[in-house]
Amino acid sequence: MDPQRTPARRLWEAVEPLHAVVYFAPEPAEAAKALGLPSWWMGYFTGRVAPLGPLDAPPVTAMLFGFAPSMVARSLPDAWAYASPDAVLAARLDAVRATLERALPPGSEGRLERLAELLERAVAGCRYDGRPLAAGWSGVRRPASAAGRVWLAATVLREHRGDGHVLAAVGAGLRGLDATLTLVANGGVPQETFQANRGWTEAEWEESRHRLVARGLLDRTSRPTRAGEELRRQLEDATDRLAADPLAALGESGVEEAIGLAVPLSRHLVDTGVLPMPNPIGVPRP
Template sequence: MSTSPARRLWAAVEPLHAVVYFAPETASAAKDVGLRGYWMGYFAGRLAPLGPVGPAAATSVLFGFAPAMVARALPDAWSFASPRDVLATRLEAVEAALSRVVEPDAELVSLLERAAGACRFDGRPLAAAWSAVPRPPGALGRLWLAATVLREHRGDGHVLAAVHAGLTGLETTLTHIGDGVIGRADVQPHRGWSDAEWTEALASLRSRGLLDGDGRLTAEGAAVRRRIEEDTDRLAQAPVAELGADLDRVLELAVPLSRAAIDAGVVPVPNPMGVPRP
């Protein structure tokens, strides 16, 4: 894939957001607020700014998860903890997690908040919801929130690009695997798809000439994959345009922090998001 400015920004900043999925502080905070199990904490925590959404809306927004997996957590999560309480404890937990591995950088916080402020949210419900979350008082909380808005803005755009290409969430995942970005074992247990659903999606992509018999992308499949990534980059252009020449400064400041989070083991590589060590 290309090394476009939008993709370079994502690779530099994504690990700072991804701490929330792997740090023990986040899991402990979800348990303490009353949520049951990792995945209930994941779904409730990621969707909390949208309010007490049900499984149908959640599955639509998250795109890559099996509906049955989402339905095991929602709406039950909201009977244990309110979205407001989930959000507050999540922000506190991720700031504590980041404080173990990185030092706050006021300049980077300011630049990322500026970039996030340039995002538009047409057709981007998750990013719009996170953009409305008040800024935390601490620098690391603000850093994480800005990184999260940028991440979900790009993620919502990726969903738009994949749907435009005619793919379902699982089919989109299979094109990632077919491109060698991630492996089945890195994804299937974390997305909830059954073997039968997996086999059916593989057959669909093979019948359309996008995957070969071994599950690898064909030439046509690679072209579809490339268009999705190019469209994702194009739809993530607004924060890059806002930064302009300051993008290089963001990369200079963010990359060492993201590397520190990965090197400390807080964010594993490989991971289900396919984010590399920048």
């Protein structure tokens, strides 16, 4: 096994596509539009934080970390004048249920039921200190359908991991854009993809690059130095360590069973084009 693909990372890779359909399938976008939200990005930002209430831009920018403050401020708080958090949440849950029931292969119900049980056990083992997004989603009422349960549990787990990633990056002295540049420099997602989808200007991107060069993390051609490569490795290792709660709750056999159940479903979503490859959120094909 690739030493970088720890059990925590393998579980994330296996399950993340089941969550990520919310950003690419037509049903969630249509549901947000039906609520009266004027733009796709209003649907995105309200959908990400709906369980936490009608938040203004600054706390959402802090939690989502990698987005330019100006981009978040174009959607929040104005979006809440069109739809309440409760309405956004209900519409999103129904839309992703419909997406998965449409997009997954016939006969997936038994696999989804068992996967839901395992992922909910993993969620039950999570702690939420310093993890506002995961804590908010953990309080959402469990859906009735297996597809809805899988999506909600996958969402709690990915926000739990994501909140931990933010904690690790801040602990390493990185701002949101700085963390993005280290990912791009180390061969993650191309700059044009991240820059266009996170709202950063050329001037802001260049300012971050100068900070990283001054710290010795990038060279003057924007390639990572040895120190930059090591920082990125440490950041990923810390993210995995901070995602240990769900693994402990499942145990080794439970983790392997969850991965075994999720991978064929996630690959189907990729291979049928529901989740595009490559994509602007960096989700791999498991």
